[in-house]
Amino acid sequence: MKTIASLIAKSIAVAAASLTLAGAAHAGVVVSSVASQGVLTKKNANFDITNTEARSVPVWNVADDSSLLAFCIEPTVGMHTDNLNYTGSLFTGFGTSVKRLYSLYYSSFATSSGVLTGDNAVKALGFQLALxxxxxxxxNLTSGNLAMAPLGNSTAAKAVIAEAKTMLLAATNESTAIVNDYKFTSYAAAGSQTVVTAMAVSPVPEPSSFAMMGLGLAAMGVIARRRRAA
Structure with a gap:
């Protein structure tokens, strides 16, 4: 009986904690680069650059309450990594396809330390392009204002672009369910691009689940009383 009661209490505590964190603001955090890869831009088709030249695709680490992997949501804005007054707040601006992107891929390369190496770095950089x-x-990476041209790129850069294309195909597939939910926090500072971190959301029992737990507790109470009476 204590076990079920503790589970209910824990579920309520998780829900309360999630709400508290969602509304919390974080200031004075440090943003630093954990992975970067130069890719070539298409002439007149990327970041308002008129010549074909290299553009750095970064993945960031936000040092806040913990070390969090972060991705930019403003590709045409530069990043300042010195100790600016980055302020964190709940972010709810992502559409369904972006949420599906996180659901499918984020957990495969996200690490608690924010360190990215090898395939993880390629996946994370591809994820940034897809985002x-x-x-x-x-x-679509082959058209629009953020088009990427694989011609002339290094082997490493081509791998990043290929990873992004694969992720985009999957993320735009509406038949794929979103099974992993995340709480997003944006970090912004004056004169610097905004980045977003993601934290997995623990599922909270539905009201019907609480009702079933209550019935279970009641049944266990009856059994315990009968045993004591016997």
């Missing part, structure tokens, strides 16, 4: 496309452009 930019879905959140800021037309969802």
């Amino acid at each position: 930019w496309e879905l959140n800021n452009d037309n969802g």
